[in-house]
Amino acid sequence: MGKSCSCIGCDGVLEAHPDAKKELEAYIDSLPIGDDIDANRGYLIQSLHKAQDVFGYLPESVQLFVANKLKIHLSEVYGVISFYSYFTDVPVGKYKINVCTGTACFVRGSMKILDELSRHLGIKEGETTEDKRFSLGGLRCVGACSLAPVVMVNDKVYGNVTPQMVQEILNDCE
Amino acid sequence: MTASSAETRTVKTPDELKAWAADVAKKNKEDAPVVIRVSMGTCGIAAGTTPILEALKEQIKLQGKEGTVKITQTGCMGLCHSEPSVEVVDVEKGTSTFYGSLTAEQAPALIQAGTDLAPGVKVVDKIWYFPEEEENTNGAIQARVVLRNSGRIRPELIEDYIGTGGYSGLAKALTEMSSQDVIDTVTESGLRGRGGGGFPTGRKWAFAAAQNNEQKYVICNADEGDPGAFMDRAVLEGDPHAVLEAMAVAGYAVGANQGVIYIRAEYPLAIERLQIAIAQARECGFLGTNIFGSGFNFDIDIKYGAGAFVCGEETALIHSIEGKRGEPIFKPPFPAIEGLWKKPTIVNNVETYANVCAIMRKGAAWFKSIGTEKCPGTKVFALAGKIKNVGLVEVPMGTQLRDIIYKIGDGIKDGKAFKAVQTGGPSGGCITAAHLDSPIDYESLRALGSMMGSGGMIVMDEDDCMVNVAKYFLEFTLDESCGRCTPCRIGNKRLFEMLSDICHGKGTMETLIKLRTLSETIKDTALCGLGQTSPNPVLSTLREFRREYLEHVLNKTCSAGVCSSLIKFEINDKCVGCTMCARNCPANCITGEKKGKHVIDQNACIKCGVCYETCKFHAIDKK
Ligand SMILES: Cc1cc2nc3c(=O)[nH]c(=O)nc-3n(C[C@H](O)[C@H](O)[C@H](O)COP(=O)(O)O)c2cc1C
Ligand code: FES
Numbered sequence: 001m002g003k004s005c006s007c008i009g010c011d012g013v014l015e016a017h018p019d020a021k022k023e024l025e026a027y028i029d030s031l032p033i034g035d036d037i038d039a040n041r042g043y044l045i046q047s048l049h050k051a052q053d054v055f056g057y058l059p060e061s062v063q064l065f066v067a068n069k070l071k072i073h074l075s076e077v078y079g080v081i082s083f084y085s086y087f088t089d090v091p092v093g094k095y096k097i098n099v100c101t102g103t104a105c106f107v108r109g110s111m112k113i114l115d116e117l118s119r120h121l122g123i124k125e126g127e128t129t130e131d132k133r134f135s136l137g138g139l140r141c142v143g144a145c146s147l148a149p150v151v152m153v154n155d156k157v158y159g160n161v162t163p164q165m166v167q168e169i170l171n172d173c174e
Numbered sequence: 175m176t177a178s179s180a181e182t183r184t185v186k187t188p189d190e191l192k193a194w195a196a197d198v199a200k201k202n203k204e205d206a207p208v209v210i211r212v213s214m215g216t217c218g219i220a221a222g223t224t225p226i227l228e229a230l231k232e233q234i235k236l237q238g239k240e241g242t243v244k245i246t247q248t249g250c251m252g253l254c255h256s257e258p259s260v261e262v263v264d265v266e267k268g269t270s271t272f273y274g275s276l277t278a279e280q281a282p283a284l285i286q287a288g289t290d291l292a293p294g295v296k297v298v299d300k301i302w303y304f305p306e307e308e309e310n311t312n313g314a315i316q317a318r319v320v321l322r323n324s325g326r327i328r329p330e331l332i333e334d335y336i337g338t339g340g341y342s343g344l345a346k347a348l349t350e351m352s353s354q355d356v357i358d359t360v361t362e363s364g365l366r367g368r369g370g371g372g373f374p375t376g377r378k379w380a381f382a383a384a385q386n387n388e389q390k391y392v393i394c395n396a397d398e399g400d401p402g403a404f405m406d407r408a409v410l411e412g413d414p415h416a417v418l419e420a421m422a423v424a425g426y427a428v429g430a431n432q433g434v435i436y437i438r439a440e441y442p443l444a445i446e447r448l449q450i451a452i453a454q455a456r457e458c459g460f461l462g463t464n465i466f467g468s469g470f471n472f473d474i475d476i477k478y479g480a481g482a483f484v485c486g487e488e489t490a491l492i493h494s495i496e497g498k499r500g501e502p503i504f505k506p507p508f509p510a511i512e513g514l515w516k517k518p519t520i521v522n523n524v525e526t527y528a529n530v531c532a533i534m535r536k537g538a539a540w541f542k543s544i545g546t547e548k549c550p551g552t553k554v555f556a557l558a559g560k561i562k563n564v565g566l567v568e569v570p571m572g573t574q575l576r577d578i579i580y581k582i583g584d585g586i587k588d589g590k591a592f593k594a595v596q597t598g599g600p601s602g603g604c605i606t607a608a609h610l611d612s613p614i615d616y617e618s619l620r621a622l623g624s625m626m627g628s629g630g631m632i633v634m635d636e637d638d639c640m641v642n643v644a645k646y647f648l649e650f651t652l653d654e655s656c657g658r659c660t661p662c663r664i665g666n667k668r669l670f671e672m673l674s675d676i677c678h679g680k681g682t683m684e685t686l687i688k689l690r691t692l693s694e695t696i697k698d699t700a701l702c703g704l705g706q707t708s709p710n711p712v713l714s715t716l717r718e719f720r721r722e723y724l725e726h727v728l729n730k731t732c733s734a735g736v737c738s739s740l741i742k743f744e745i746n747d748k749c750v751g752c753t754m755c756a757r758n759c760p761a762n763c764i765t766g767e768k769k770g771k772h773v774i775d776q777n778a779c780i781k782c783g784v785c786y787e788t789c790k791f792h793a794i795d796k797k
Contacts, residue, residue: 038496041496041498042496043497044497045497046478048480049478049480079499080499083482083656084479084500085480085481085482086480086481101401102401102402103402103559103630103632104558104564104632106646107560107632107638108560112782115780115782116782119761140483140650141400141402141403142440143215143216143220143404143407144216144221144254145217145254145556145558146257147217148558150220157220159220159221163760163784164758164760164784167760
């Protein structure tokens, strides 16, 4: 992410996206943030959801921005981000490919699909391709168990996926 | 369906509510003689309901049936195996037909038919869904209490909920009953928590009510973490007001003015419908100040999870709402004494709340008449896996597993043999064919080494390797362990490694002994429910499927053909050289002339089994 020095929060992401910053700021300002740190902390997770929504991920500069806004320490913000799997502090690919690894999909062979995707993309679960086009991940039950095994590409759901379909799914992303 | 078409009224008295309900009923009778309910839950949408909805709308216009056929978009009907599905209601007679596996091409016939049977369209078996008037009658295996409105009403229109008697339970509680009466009714009904533990709901409420504190909280646990269970989502998407109403009742009973719904971020549609429902309820005066003129104030906030299974545990959930890492703490103190922001708090599951409204309306005696003595009421299960009919089923407590799997689920897919059914998710265990006649309730399932859990029910067949299944659940817990206590953080890792070894043919008899000892140690020493139950899948498979473990360890084979290190695919003499396998092999490791016998390059084979599944000539052996 073109970080040129090692100081905290100067990755430049915040400055590079002024509109996103404005949107996040407006959202946090709409919350009843006050001087009670404990109460402010109650708004942390939703603020991070918003931030990840607008920036796509949570780089240090964004974390610091949220921390300052809520008057809590950066380490606490980081602690929360690292705890919850929904949050990520590294950029993800344009196509987020998630294989459902819920129980119903598992018994219908979702691990084979995951292996196959991993082989095609040359990345492991949780990684992103170098060209930032694809991220590969697992997901716990998307509630479409009748279509198991299920693969989601961004918001699109593919059902009854077989290893042979993997190439087609990737072609759809072109 | 936009909020702007929603009718809302300000309701101040139970009589105004009754009048509104009567108006809705009248309007529904007069509106159109045929109503088509289109199931628009997440699952229905994923299965492709949206184009069918469009096609139906277009056909109504084309056939000039605007005045006679009305389309409503509802939540999930639970008919996952037949999505996309619709229900065609004959309003006058009050009967209906369910159609499934619809395609857009069938829309003209469906609209043409009206209330007559549409030719060439799949009708869903009645065992899956009873028209309202036949419901809960003798002979019906399913009973609808929790899912009574899901798939029937339009979740984004409060008037539909009012039309089914919605908010009358709250009206009754606030205007005719004392807080103690409400608690007594819930206690008497015998309702037990549906989030997994089965703790008596009335007793929990009584604890919180007894606390002398100005500020108390009511929390709805909508984290639904069991991978393979989605009944809470169905209720939230299909009948969101039921949860709001019950939370307000709970608030009145325990003396709380603030409710919080903690919902997982992975449920965007449920979140959206909840937000709409809360806004409508506020507008009508069912939330806010001086509800039904009783002087009782109550409001509800939504808080979002962020992908952590352990946050379904109530103390972890409370930390998460407070904006902290969702780590559980040792109980006591129980949340009812010291919960959110250190105030008395009750945490109940979505399904538990959905029962509360019905109890308030119909009374404790009615509720007790369903289910068993110790476990009154129903339970919703998400039936999935190797079963023919996948879907949401709701049965009275005490129903036999066999009925669910063979009568409702219609048996095992592709004519394979039943092996086990897994309940309780990562905290549960596997139940074998020998115990299929056991009744379903908290105690019986626990006696079988499994548990009720939130209601996931995954059916497995002869092709499932139970060692691998145990490994799967362990991998899940490993992923989700918060790392706070050592038995769970390190113990489960060791368990997982041992299971991996066994699956790779590296296990010994000693591994099996260690596996059991460590499992029991973790069970006894872990901090929270996650760790204490995480070895259950291992212990239950070790007990019920010991032979399979022995086979992996002693013979280094996996008879289910799952553990890839222990299997090999080979082409036999039945091969006619159709080239099917070679063309489908994702690793391109099958070679051979057309019409000649093919060979698999064992070094390049990734053991995906595609050749085995595609070969029409049984020419591939799995060893
Ligand atoms: C690891 C773990 C995960 C849990 N996940 C859930 C869940 O996803 N949903 C739920 O309602 N309860 C869950 N529970 C149970 C809750 O702690 C709590 O008992 C329940 O919400 C109480 O509501 P009830 O009495 O209505 O069942 C979980 C418990 C543990 C130990
Ligand atoms: S387990 Fe994959 S959709 Fe439910």
